[in-house]
């Protein structure tokens with residue numbers, strides 16, 4: 001839009017070259033290394049699932065925009081639907097059937113975002129809304145993790161086999177199938193009466209570099225953290241939410257593990273398992289659904305972390321990041337209305353300062 | 358450490374726009390020859406408009422008084438060229454939507470003859486009140502853009518016993534370099550002016566804050582201030598809006614000006630470097646403010662730079678002097694962050710104009726606004742600690758009181774929030790609209806209060822009048838009755854005596 005001199009515009013007359021689309025693109029760039037690594041670890045089924053999830057997320061967005069009579073193309077180009085689908089995809093079991101991705105993608109953008117009024121209006125993180133909906137509706141498929149089977153390794157499914165796995169489910173015979181994630185494993189063993197000291201001896205060891213089963217975002221914890229660090233350096237996100245969330249998980253975990261190692265997993269395992277890293281750097285930091293002030297973000301992050309740990313430790317689900325984030329999302333407006341920055345020349349309550357000579 | 362600082366040490370406020378200063382700042386100052394015609398607006402300062410004291414057709418010398426101040430806060434206007442008064446009154450704008458302005462129009466005789474002025478060899482031997490008088494008589498106003506009459510501020514500073522004079526050499530607006538240029542070329546005048554102001558207000562030190570992106574100015578000012586330990590040159594980080602009074606005071610002294618209070622109440626007074634130089638000229642040379650340095654910059658300008666020009670020169674003449682590469686897509690009076698868009702170039706240069714920007718098509722491009730993604734960028738950038746996104750969200754739904762609850766009135770309209778917004782939401786436009794609306798409501802409330810008071814007073818008066826009337830009537834009636842009774846009594850008394858009356 002070029003304004004002629006007949007239509008003066010108000011100051012400022014210069015603006016950042018940044019844009020919403022660029023912000024989304026940068027976040028995706030930070031997420032890309034972990035995703036590519038996940039593709040390599042889990043092979044073609046993971047690639048297909050990612051493609052399907054992302055496409056359906058964008059489809060859902062386009063459909064809603066059409067419905068409300070808005071232009072779909074420019075809004076799709078802001079990349080937010082793509083990012084939502086992407087975040088959902090990397091939190092799914094990589095070999096999940098196609099309809100998990102399709103249903104999840106649609107659910108995320110249609111019910112998670114557009115019904116609230118679109119970008120910036122949703123109260124809850126759309127990717128996590130979809131993930132929880134899937135987890136409740138399809139608990140079996142959502143907890144069927146596979147051990148990594150790197151692309152091009154002998155046992156890995158090829159292009160066509162991979163497609164078959166995504167479309168019709170994994171055929172019996174692939175060694176990879178039906179492994180439990182570490183958190184799920186610990187939970188089932190505990191419920192069988194085995195304590196952690198015994199059960200963890202045969203458990204898959206969590207690692208920074210992806211040797212244990214999990215979602216793509218879980219397995220590549222190191223690359224996720226590196227992507228998060230890159231976002232902090234680019235000032236896309238600040239350190240407050242990730243730091244507070246990881247501390248919220250690690251501190252209670254470390255304390256109770258010290259008290260009773262037979263019943264409580266250690267902090268390191270907690271941090272490297274499940275969606276902790278993905279949640280801390282990419283999910284909880286979602287602008288729309290998290291508080292805006294540094295202090296509010298610390299509270300929010302700590303709440304996410306603490307709830308994650310509580311759900312993992314005491315609730316029925318092995319993983320709690322999605323639930324924790326959604327719960328804290330619902331508190332965001334309250335945090336935002338109570339925790340405000342101090343205004344220049346006023347105290348925290350908004351009362352004018354006393355002049356000091 | 359670099360990594361750590363990058364992640365954990367975020368500046369508390371402000372933005373860092375591309376400064377675009379060098380193309381104009383590094384070019385030596387140029388002198389504009391007197392234009393054929395100048396237009397001196399009667400109102401180019403905060404306060405009452407000046408009242409003309411010359412007549413059409415009258416010959417005037419450069420620096421001669423054209424219009425005198427009216428009211429407590431006002432400033433006089435002087436002739437920027439020698440010549441003849443061509444007209445007094447409304448100058449119509451050559452544009453359907455442009456408003457005219459009241460001005461004195463002068464035809465130049467191109468001789469540039471000054472009036473005789475009284476020089477002061479030692480201003481420090483003068484009484485401070487005399488400096489106030491000289492500054493006021495010279496029409497010196499805040500040249501950083503605030504245009505508040507300088508002498509009025511001196512009086513205030515003196516009354517509140519201000520300790521530190523803050524000399525604002527921040528010039529944080531991109532593209533502008535008129536303050537930079539005056540510090541590089543006339544550092545001596547700036548320092549001397551600052552010392553004269555100190556004397557006028559009784560300050561014991563002058564803190565000169567200069568953004569560290571102006572090393573040449575800092576060097577020149579250090580040399581000029583070397584003999585005077587009370588004048589301290591203090592480089593400050595280049596960060597917009599460092600040149601805003603409140604932010605500069607905080608950076609230099611650590612003090613915060615309380616909300617709704619004046620800087621003088623925390624013991625400081627801020628004057629711009631160009632204002633100090635103007636005080637020097639006014640007091641030492643007795644010369645009124647009739648010329649200034651103005652930056653001409655922007656992508657459409659062929660030879661950007663700083664021009665020393667008579668006030669009242671038309672913007673289009675200044676642009677023509679520097680040459681235009683293309684028709685400007687936007688003209689701005691002031692800087693790009695807070696400046697006012699101009700509808701056309703037939704506007705005269707005024708005292709508060711530190712720059713004229715002519716943007717090319719690329720610079721004038723306004724990206725389309727999108728929905729707020731709640732990134733919080735605006736909150737981090739706001740130097741006042743406000744929550745622009747929350748205020749904007751409320752203004753959008755018409756909830757102005759809600760926005761006011763977030764202390765909208767503390768907004769200094771610096772534009773940082775709108776500058777950083779990746780959704781390109783015109784936040785400042787929202788805020789100025791809401792502030793205007795709120796103050797209109799406030800005025801309306803005051804007016805209706807006043808009307809109510811008047812109406813109530815009228816009722817009281819009417820009631821009182823009615824009561825008084827009734828009392829008068831009752832008294833009359835009583836009097837009449839009494840008179841009648843008296844007459845009857847008299848008649849009765851007279852009766853026995855028979856027809857003697």
Ligand code: SF4
Nearest residue numbers: 729730732733735778
């Ligand atoms: S900078 Fe713009 S997009 Fe970001 S929170 Fe503020 S208003 Fe919203």
Ligand code: SF4
Nearest residue numbers: 739768769771772774
């Ligand atoms: S809200 Fe006002 S003071 Fe804050 S950044 Fe925006 S314009 Fe500046």
